[in-house]
Structure formats: C-alpha cells, structure tokens
Amino acid sequence: MLRRxxxxxxxxxxxxxxxxxxxxxxxxxxxxxQRSQGVARDEVVYMRAxxxxxxxxxxxxxxxxxxxxxxxxxxxxxxxxxxxxxxEHPPLMKTLFGFSERLFHDRLGWxxxxxxxxxxTAVMAALLVALIVSFAGRVWGWTTGAVAGALALLMPxxxxxxGLAAFDLPVMTLWVATLYCYWRALAARRWCVALAxxxxxxxxxxxxxxxxxxxxxxxxxxxxxxxxxxxxGLWRLRPSIWGALAVGGPLVLFASWPxxxxxxxxxxxxxxxxxxxxxxxxxxxxxxxWNAPPFPWHVPLVTTALVVPVATLAAxxxxxxxxxxxxxxxxxxxxxxxxxxxLSLSAAVAIGPFVLRTTPIFGAxxxxxxxxxxxxxxxxxxxxxxxxxxxxxxxPAATRRHxxxxxxxAIAVVAAAAVETVDAHPYALSHYxxxxxGAPGGADLGMNRQFWGYAARGVLSVLAERAAAxxxxxxxxxxxxPAWPVYARAGLIPPKLRDSGRELPGIRASDFxxxxxxxxxxxxxxxxxxxxxxxxPIYVLRTDGVPIVSVYExx
Numbered sequence: 001m002l003r004r005x006x007x008x009x010x011x012x013x014x015x016x017x018x019x020x021x022x023x024x025x026x027x028x029x030x031x032x033x034q035r036s037q038g039v040a041r042d043e044v045v046y047m048r049a050x051x052x053x054x055x056x057x058x059x060x061x062x063x064x065x066x067x068x069x070x071x072x073x074x075x076x077x078x079x080x081x082x083x084x085x086x087x088e089h090p091p092l093m094k095t096l097f098g099f100s101e102r103l104f105h106d107r108l109g110w111x112x113x114x115x116x117x118x119x120x121t122a123v124m125a126a127l128l129v130a131l132i133v134s135f136a137g138r139v140w141g142w143t144t145g146a147v148a149g150a151l152a153l154l155m156p157x158x159x160x161x162x163g164l165a166a167f168d169l170p171v172m173t174l175w176v177a178t179l180y181c182y183w184r185a186l187a188a189r190r191w192c193v194a195l196a197x198x199x200x201x202x203x204x205x206x207x208x209x210x211x212x213x214x215x216x217x218x219x220x221x222x223x224x225x226x227x228x229x230x231x232x233g234l235w236r237l238r239p240s241i242w243g244a245l246a247v248g249g250p251l252v253l254f255a256s257w258p259x260x261x262x263x264x265x266x267x268x269x270x271x272x273x274x275x276x277x278x279x280x281x282x283x284x285x286x287x288x289x290w291n292a293p294p295f296p297w298h299v300p301l302v303t304t305a306l307v308v309p310v311a312t313l314a315a316x317x318x319x320x321x322x323x324x325x326x327x328x329x330x331x332x333x334x335x336x337x338x339x340x341x342x343l344s345l346s347a348a349v350a351i352g353p354f355v356l357r358t359t360p361i362f363g364a365x366x367x368x369x370x371x372x373x374x375x376x377x378x379x380x381x382x383x384x385x386x387x388x389x390x391x392x393x394x395x396p397a398a399t400r401r402h403x404x405x406x407x408x409x410a411i412a413v414v415a416a417a418a419v420e421t422v423d424a425h426p427y428a429l430s431h432y433x434x435x436x437x438g439a440p441g442g443a444d445l446g447m448n449r450q451f452w453g454y455a456a457r458g459v460l461s462v463l464a465e466r467a468a469a470x471x472x473x474x475x476x477x478x479x480x481x482p483a484w485p486v487y488a489r490a491g492l493i494p495p496k497l498r499d500s501g502r503e504l505p506g507i508r509a510s511d512f513x514x515x516x517x518x519x520x521x522x523x524x525x526x527x528x529x530x531x532x533x534x535x536x537p538i539y540v541l542r543t544d545g546v547p548i549v550s551v552y553e554x555x
Contacts (some may be wrong), residue, residue: 008280019133025125026153034118034163036426038457039483040127043165046094047117047486049086050165054098056258070262077259078267081274086266088274089167091257096120098166113118114490117165120451125162127374128173131152135180136377137358137518139339140384147410148380154372154417156424156431157307157365159476163426167206168366174202175370178212179340179346183321185241186223195329196244200252207275208350213245215349219342228337236296281362282520287446289519294357300371302352303364306436306447308375311416313433316375319345319382343378347371383410427455439544453479455548456514458541460492463512463551466538470553472511474500478524479516507531513552528552 056076059067066072081088097117129149139144140522153159161169185191202209224237254260259267282291283298305313323340326332332340349372353359365372365548384406391405424431424439429450432442443449452457456477467473477484477499484499500510504527513528514536515521529535537550 008249009417015134015137015142015145016240017139018142019130019149021220022133022146022149023126023130025303026129026149027122028160029153030122030125030162031115031119033159033425034122035115036457037160037163038426038454038480039114039486040164040166040452040454041479041482042452043117044482044486046089046167047097047165048084050094050098051095051101052085052098052116053095054102055093057099057531060258073258073262076255078262081270087259088271089206090204090253090271091259092201093120093124093165093167093170095127095256105375112490114165114486117441118163121162121164121166121169124170125153125158126172126228127233128169128176131173131176131180132373132376133261133543135176135183135339136380139333140381143406143410144380144384147383147414150375150414151312151379151417154414154421155308155312155372155376156421156428157370159302159421159425160428161369168363168369170448171202171206171208172369172373174198174205175209175212175346175350176373178202178209179215179342182216182241183337183342184242184337186238189240192240192244193248195241195246197252199245200250200256203249203253207272208370208456210272211349211353214352215342215345216241218244219338222335222341226338231521276358279453280360282518283362283364283451284446284448285361285517290361292519294359295354295359297357299361299364300354300368303447304351304368304371304375306432306442306445307365307432308372309417309420311413312375312379313435315379315382317378317382318386319351319378319380322385343393347374356524362451364512379413380410383413387417423544427458430455430543430546430548439546443546446519449546450516450548451518453481453483453516454481456483456516457487457492457539459514459549460487461540461549463514464493464497466551466553467512468494470511473497473552474509474511476506476510476528477511478514480514503527504531511554513554515550515552517547517549525550 027145053076055065055070075085076084077091078084079088086094091186097120100119101113101116104111104119105113111119132152133142133145133149135145136148153162158169178195181191181195181198185195199209200213202212220237220241221234224234228236254264280291280293282289284290285296323332327335327340332338336508347370350368354361354368368525376465387406387409388402391402395401420433427450429448430442431439432447434440436447463475467475473494473496475497481499481502487493488495488497500506507527508531513532515524532552532554534552534555538553539551540547541549
C-alpha cells in the first residue's frame with residue numbers, strides 16, 4: 001500500500017486506514033438501518049429524560065437562577081426508580097441523546113427527531129468497530145482486525161441494538177474501550193488517563209460496567225506473575241492502573257451525574273440496589289415463560305449459540321482452539337500482555353452472572369453483548385488460521401496463494417454474516433440462526449419471540465389505511481403504547497389515530513387492536529376475541545413466516 005507520492009504506508013497507517021474505513025461504513029449503515037426499526041418501549045423513557053438532562057445542563061452552564069439547586073437537580077435527575085427521570089440508570093447516553101436531538105433535529109434540521117436521538121448510539125457502534133480493528137490489528141495484523149471489526153457489527157442482535165436510543169450497544173463499546181485502554185496501559189503509563197475516562201464513561205452508561213474490575217484483576221495478576229514471578233509483581237507492574245479504576249473512573253461518573261452531587265453515597269446505593277433487586281420480567285426460553293428464579297444456567301450459552309451467525313461461531317471456535325494451541329506452544333502473539341486471555345476473561349465475566357440462576361434473564365443477549373466482541377475477534381483469528389492451514393496443505397510451496405486463501409475465506413465468512421444480518425433486519429429479536437432453523441426454528445424451540453413492543457412499526461401503514469377507510473380511530477396499542485406519540489410525531493400514523501387505553505378497558509374502547517406476540521401476552525388474543533366476537537385478524541405481520549404482530553378490527 002502506498003501513500004500519495006509513492007511512499008509506502010506504515011503498519012500503523014494501514015491499521016488506522018482499516019479502522020477508519022470499517023468504522024465509517026458502520027456509522028452509515030447503522031444510521032440507514034435504524035430508519036426501519038420500530039421504537040422500543042424503553043427508548044421513549046430515555047429520550048424524554050435525555051431532553052430534560054440536556055436542558056438542565058444548558059441552564060446550569062448559563063447560570064439560570066435555581067438550576068443548580070438540589071431541588072431542581074432532583075426534579076430532573078431524581079425521583080422514584082422507574083419514574084420519568086429514570087434515576088435507575090446513569091445519565092451519559094441519555095444526555096447525549098438529548099443534545100443530539102437538540103442539535104441535529106431542532107437546530108440544524110439534518111435528521112428526523114428519532115434518528116437524532118439514536119445517532120449517539122450509532123456513533124458508539126462505529127467506535128466499537130474502530131476499537132476492535134485497532135485492538136485485533138495491533139496483535140494479529142490489520143487484516144484480522146478489519147475482519148473482526150466487521151464481524152462485530154454483522155450480527156443481527158448487535159445491529160439491532162446499535163439502532164436504538166438505549167444503553168446496551170454503548171456499554172458494550174465502553175467495556176471494550178476500557179479493556180483496550182487497560183491493555184495499552186500495561187505498556188505505557190500515559191494510557192492510565194484514558195483508562196480512567198473510558199471506565200468512568202462505562203460506569204456512567206450502565207451498571208454492567210461495575211463488573212469490569214473482575215476482568216482486569218485476574219488478568220493483571222497473571223501478567224504480573226508472568227513478568228516478575230513474585231507476589232511483589234502486583235505492585236511493580238503498573239499500580240496506577242488501579243488508581244485509574246478505583247479513583248479516576250468513579251470521579252468521571254460523579255462529574256457526569258448531578259444526581260450523585262446531592263447525596264453521593266445514598267443515591268449510589270439506590271442505583272446499585274435497584275439492580276440487585278431488579279424485577280424479573282417475563283421471558284420465554286425453550287417453550288416456558290420464566291419470570292422468577294431459579295433460571296436455567298445455560299440460558300446465555302444456548303441463546304448465544306442460536307443468535308450469532310453460524311459462520312462466525314464456527315470461525316470463533318477455530319480461533320479459540322488456534323489461540324490455545326499457540327499459547328501452549330509458547331508462541332502466542334504479545335504473550336507478555338496476554339490479549340487472548342483478556343478477551344476470554346471479558347466474555348466469561350460478561351456471561352458469568354447469567355449462569356448463577358438468580359440474575360434476571362429478560363433482556364437475553366443484550367446484557368452480555370461484550371462477549372460478542374470476543375467472539376468477533378476470535379472468529380477473525382479463526383478465519384486466518386483455517387485459511388492458512390488449508391492453503392499450506394494444498395499449496396505448501398506456493399506462499400503467494402496463502403494470502404488469497406485468507407482473503408477468500410474472510411470474504412465468505414463476512415458475507416455469510418452480512419446476509420444473515422440483513423435478512424433478520426428489522427425484526428432481529430425474532431431471528432435465530434441456522435442451528436435453530438431460522439426464525440421458524442426459534443419459534444418451534446420456544447425461544448423468546450421479541451420484547452419492547454418495537455415490531456408494531458411494521459403494521460402502522462396497514463392500520464392507518466384501514467382506519468382512514470373506516471373512519472374509525474381508536475386503537476388498542478398493546479405494548480406499543482409508549483411509542484405511539486413518537487410514531488405520530490414521525491408522521492407514521494395520523495394524529496387522530498389514538499390509543500384507547502390499557503388492558504381490557506382499552507380493548508373495550510377500541511375499534512382496532514394490536515397484539516404483539518410473546519408467550520406471556522397470549523391472554524391479549526383471548527381478550528380481543530371475546531370483546532370483538534371474532535378470532536380473525538385483518539393482518540398478521542410475519543418474519544420468515546413467524547407471526548410477530550396481529551391486527552384485529554371490531555366487526
């Protein structure tokens with residue numbers, strides 16, 4: 001590869017080009033893809049809270065009287081958990097959602113309201129790709145890095161969460177950023193500052209980040225022992241890393257969350273306590289509705305095996321075996337900092353709480369998505385290992401063909417993941433991979449159909465057309481009720497197509513009814529049938545033949 005003027009591009013330059021290219025493609029793709037995604041129930045809460053947070057910061061910076069009082073801070077950031085201020089989740093991404101909507105929609109008019117709210121998550125997706133390209137590229141080569149970055153986003157569930165104004169993709173990104181900065185800090189002390197910022201931002205995004213020290217601690221101990229072969233290696237290695245995690249990160253969290261300014265210890269305890277005692281929502285798994293522990297210990301393992309593209313899974317297994325073999329033979333890449341061990345610990349810690357049988361499972365893979373980054377990197381390593389092994393067996397002397405073999409296998413694996421991801425969109429939560437038999441196989445296995453009510457987006461045009469033709473405007477919106485005003489503002493439904501209320505009173509007051517299919521929602525079909533006197537929907541939204549939303553009309 002050459003620079004302008006004919007000078008060769010350095011390895012660092014190639015890595016930067018690869019990271020920038022894949023990240024830019026990721027940003028464009030996520031922004032385009034989210035346009036067809038429905039509004040998830042939780043997004044509505046985060047968008048509203050984010051707008052209030054952004055308005056408060058503007059008032060506080062401008063010195064508006066009363067803005068920085070404890071009473072005003074509590075009104076904007078506090079209140080009861082589950083309330084409109086959303087104090088049970090840290091503020092970073094919500095604040096970015098609010099500022100993004102103000103800038104790109106209200107002021108500049110470059111984006112729709114919904115796209116502007118979601119844009120910070122898309123940026124986080126691009127950053128995730130860039131981090132993975134850089135991390136894997138530094139250790140295993142820039143081609144491997146580029147493949148890893150692509151595979152990280154070419155998973156149906158990853159792309160889905162990248163298109164929401166929510167926290168699961170951002171905390172995955174900041175989890176990876178924290179580990180990347182830690183890994184760099186092992187070689188250069190100056191990276192401890194970046195580590196503190198990354199960890200603080202992760203804490204300020206979602207409580208998952210509290211588990212990150214459990215990744216770093218055993219890895220740090222291993223590296224210290226490997227270098228020094230003595231217990232003193234623990235404080236000789238890089239003690240400033242622990243200052244960054246124990247002091248720097250929490251300070252970033254504190255600075256970003258005015259709610260903590262009022263009562264740091266009390267509000268932090270409320271935040272952590274809320275999630276330790278989190279309600280167990282309904283979730284279907286292997287044909288049974290689960291809403292109380294003990295849960296099956298294998299939920300995260302089986303779910304991951306059925307939602308990640310099979311080609312990526314197979315390549316990741318090959319990569320893991322290859323990395324283990326290299327470590328055993330003593331020729332692992334960057335053995336001094338053990339990046340493969342770090343990624344393995346990351347996946348184990350991300351998944352670990354969900355094998356305990358007591359941790360809520362209702363969000364499935366969104367809660368352990370940092371493990372998907374490990375799968376992507378291992379898959380990229382596996383692509384190269386498998387291709388080189390096959391090429392060396394077929395053409396032992398023709399080394400020029402080895403690179404072509406790597407490129408061919410990489411293209412095949414990336415293309416397979418891309419096809420599956422595109423096919424699943426925009427109903428990725430209903431999609432399962434070839435091991436399950438696709439979406440129909442997942443339904444037959446009794447895997448969770450969906451959650452958050454987002455799929456209602458797919459029936460809005462049918463509903464609006466039918467309502468206009470009948471001049472009937474009251475709709476039982478079921479689990480899409482929180483998103484209904486957002487759809488109206490986006491012009492996806494007429495403003496007079498109104499929600500009729502909740503549960504049975506709402507059905508009785510309605511002209512049309514939506515039923516968003518989940519196992520624990522079956523009773524809503526029965527309520528509609530009894531109230532309307534018919535079991536026949538006028539339209540059923542399907543993905544690969546699997547019903548996900550039914551629309552009923554009162555005769």
